[in-house]
Amino acid sequence: MTAAKRRASSSNSSGSSNTSGSSNGNEQHSQQQHLQLQQQQQQQQHAQPNEYQQLLQHPHHHYQQHYNSNSNSSNTQQYHQRQQQHQATLRDCSVKLPLDILWLPKSAMRPAGPDTSPTDCILVVGVSRPKLAVVFLTVMLISLFLTFHVLYDSAVYNIQAAQAVHERHRLSMTASASALASSSSSSSSSGGSFSFSSSAGGASNHLPVFVKPVPSSNQLSHPMVFPSSRVHFPKTSRRLPQALIIGVRKCGTRALLEMLYLHPRIQKAGGEVHFFDRDENYLKGLEWYRKKMPHSFRGQITIEKSPSYFVSPEVPERVRAMNASIKLLLIVREPVTRAISDYTQLRSHAATAILPLAEKDPPSPKESSGSGAGGGAGGGGGSGTAAAKMPTQSLLYAKLQSARGYDNALLGGSGAGAKETKGKTVSSSLVRRQALGSGGGVAGAAMTTTTMSPMASAAQMAAKSFEELAIFPNGTVNEAYRPLSISMYHVHLHRWLEVFPREQLLVVNGDRLIEDPVSQLKRIEAFLGIEHRVNSEHFYFNETKGFYCLRYDNGDRCLRETKGRKHPHVDPVVVSRLRKFFAEYNQRFYELVGEDLGWPEE
Numbered sequence: 334m335t336a337a338k339r340r341a342s343s344s345n346s347s348g349s350s351n352t353s354g355s356s357n358g359n360e361q362h363s364q365q366q367h368l369q370l371q372q373q374q375q376q377q378q379h380a381q382p383n384e385y386q387q388l389l390q391h392p393h394h395h396y397q398q399h400y401n402s403n404s405n406s407s408n409t410q411q412y413h414q415r416q417q418q419h420q421a422t423l424r425d426c427s428v429k430l431p432l433d434i435l436w437l438p439k440s441a442m443r444p445a446g447p448d449t450s451p452t453d454c455i456l457v458v459g460v461s462r463p464k465l466a467v468v469f470l471t472v473m474l475i476s477l478f479l480t481f482h483v484l485y486d487s488a489v490y491n492i493q494a495a496q497a498v499h500e501r502h503r504l505s506m507t508a509s510a511s512a513l514a515s516s517s518s519s520s521s522s523s524g525g526s527f528s529f530s531s532s533a534g535g536a537s538n539h540l541p542v543f544v545k546p547v548p549s550s551n552q553l554s555h556p557m558v559f560p561s562s563r564v565h566f567p568k569t570s571r572r573l574p575q576a577l578i579i580g581v582r583k584c585g586t587r588a589l590l591e592m593l594y595l596h597p598r599i600q601k602a603g604g605e606v607h608f609f610d611r612d613e614n615y616l617k618g619l620e621w622y623r624k625k626m627p628h629s630f631r632g633q634i635t636i637e638k639s640p641s642y643f644v645s646p647e648v649p650e651r652v653r654a655m656n657a658s659i660k661l662l663l664i665v666r667e668p669v670t671r672a673i674s675d676y677t678q679l680r681s682h683a684a685t686a687i688l689p690l691a692e693k694d695p696p697s698p699k700e701s702s703g704s705g706a707g708g709g710a711g712g713g714g715g716s717g718t719a720a721a722k723m724p725t726q727s728l729l730y731a732k733l734q735s736a737r738g739y740d741n742a743l744l745g746g747s748g749a750g751a752k753e754t755k756g757k758t759v760s761s762s763l764v765r766r767q768a769l770g771s772g773g774g775v776a777g778a779a780m781t782t783t784t785m786s787p788m789a790s791a792a793q794m795a796a797k798s799f800e801e802l803a804i805f806p807n808g809t810v811n812e813a814y815r816p817l818s819i820s821m822y823h824v825h826l827h828r829w830l831e832v833f834p835r836e837q838l839l840v841v842n843g844d845r846l847i848e849d850p851v852s853q854l855k856r857i858e859a860f861l862g863i864e865h866r867v868n869s870e871h872f873y874f875n876e877t878k879g880f881y882c883l884r885y886d887n888g889d890r891c892l893r894e895t896k897g898r899k900h901p902h903v904d905p906v907v908v909s910r911l912r913k914f915f916a917e918y919n920q921r922f923y924e925l926v927g928e929d930l931g932w933p934e935e
């Protein structure tokens with residue numbers, strides 16, 4: 334029903350009440366009244382063409398006007414009734430709130446509208462305290478800004494994290510390829526490739542750090558992609574190492590680095606960078622080295638390990654040139670056990686190299702001068718096509734070549750054969766002179782540099798026992814034998830202490846690290862000036878492997894099988910002979926470091 338109709342019917346009904354007693358069914362009279370009212374209404378509408386605009390601009394004023402105009406109507410009683418009705422509605426709609434909220438009937442604003450109902454209300458909010466309102470608005474704006482900022486930061490973080498995942502995944506792919514290529518290369522050149530395998534004996538896939546590791550049968554050896562819960566947040570950068578594990582080879586350098594990496598303040602370089610001991614790397618400059626480092630936060634300590642640094646004469650000076658206050662970690666192990674471990678690894682590499690080489694020995698630049706012994710060592714005929722096997726063979730061949738200088742020394746060579754890596758390393762004759770003063774040289778004198786084919790070299794390495802290589806038939810110790818000369822720790826350490834103060838170097842007991850890692854790690858944390866965080870909860874003893882394995886948030890890991898190899902049985906007489914031999918050298922080492930490590934003397 335429209336307002337006009339309502340008004341009409343209302344006035345009709347009031348008219349009826351006023352004329353009670355006249356004829357009730359007088360339709361004619363009623364129709365006339367109705368028509369008159371309609372005309373009045375039209376006239377009113379003509380007189381107020383902009384009523385709705387006024388209503389919008391001055392609702393209260395209009396409201397008053399409307400009722401004032403109504404008061405002029407003939408039926409004042411009806412008007413008062415309606416006014417009372419509206420007042421009641423106003424009272425009903427008014428809410429006493431501190432914010433001055435007022436409910437008004439919709440009809441007050443649209444009295445002539447078609448859908449006006451006295452029960453309709455509109456909400457009018459007035460600001461009675463502008464200062465409070467300004468504060469309220471400011472708080473709202475700040476909250477909005479902060480919300481937006483947090484959302485923005487989280488979006489940026491997600492993008493960067495995704496990029497880092499992608500980068501790590503790419504590295505893991507590269508790493509798996511290089512791991513395949515170098516799985517049996519000399520530890521002296523590669524420093525011993527590394528990966529962790531699952532405690533169950535299976536291998537783990539070294540996927541990016543911030544994704545859950547996906548089980549896989551592929552074993553990768555690039556520590557860069559070793560799983561952890563670390564994420565490269567924004568504001569990280571690659572920094573030159575503030576600490577170095579300088580050696581000693583086969584003393585647990587990899588275990589030490591991985592254990593330290595459990596600490597949130599430690600970042601590790603993925604592989605062995607060999608920056609200071611290889612001229613071809615060193616000449617690339619510090620920026621090249623820095624780029625080999627992992628991302629780290631300010632306050633984190635980046636550590637790199639290359640065990641051959643310890644035995645390379647030029648390294649201490651080069652390290653000092655980079656950072657004179659760098660912290661040095663030297664992990665040592667009982668020298669004879671270390672030598673046997675070294676021999677075990679080299680023999681394993683040689684054996685790996687022999688098998689495919691026996692099928693087809695790739696041409697060697699030095700092959701022409703070889704004695705042909707390589708052919709004799711092989712024996713087995715290959716089945717597949719040579720072309721199909723070439724990539725693997727070439728890789729093994731290259732590895733064998735790179736390890737050859739070292740391995741020739743293993744066979745008793747001195748001079749060129751004494752090089753541990755492609756870079757300059759202290760020669761075994763120098764070691765001997767330094768170690769023994771003027772009295773040495775007996776064994777070395779018997780050694781001559783041999784030029785053998787890789788095949789011959791590998792075959793000879795694999796065939797000779799540790800006893801044969803370490804002790805001459807006349808019973809003297811082969812001091813030029815590289816695994817033994819590296820174990821003469823004091824000779825190498827001497828050079829480092831000529832360059833660095835003693836307090837900048839920490840000697841870690843590798844034998845104790847195997848038995849009780851936490852005790853050694855505590856010492857290292859103190860030395861590095863970081864809080865004690867790595868504890869026994871991070872380790873569990875793996876009976877199958879016979880070593881402690883590491884416990885991460887996202888799973889358990891053991892060092893790969895090349896760490897903790899089964900050593901060959903060595904004649905106890907030879908072991909005893911070597912221990913006696915090393916006793917004097919060990920004493921000198923203890924004096925240098927100011928600590929007795931208690932190694933057996935026979």
Ligand SMILES: Nc1ncnc2c1ncn2[C@@H]1O[C@H](COP(=O)(O)OS(=O)(=O)O)[C@@H](OP(=O)(O)O)[C@H]1O
Nearest residue numbers: 520524525582583584585586587588674880897898
């Ligand atoms: N937790 C744990 N798991 C496995 N292996 C362990 C561990 N702690 C120390 N070690 C010893 O580390 C030896 C290998 O030393 P490196 O890592 O320095 O070798 S390398 O020079 O890098 O090739 C390796 O030597 P071998 O036992 O001769 O294989 C281990 O004895």
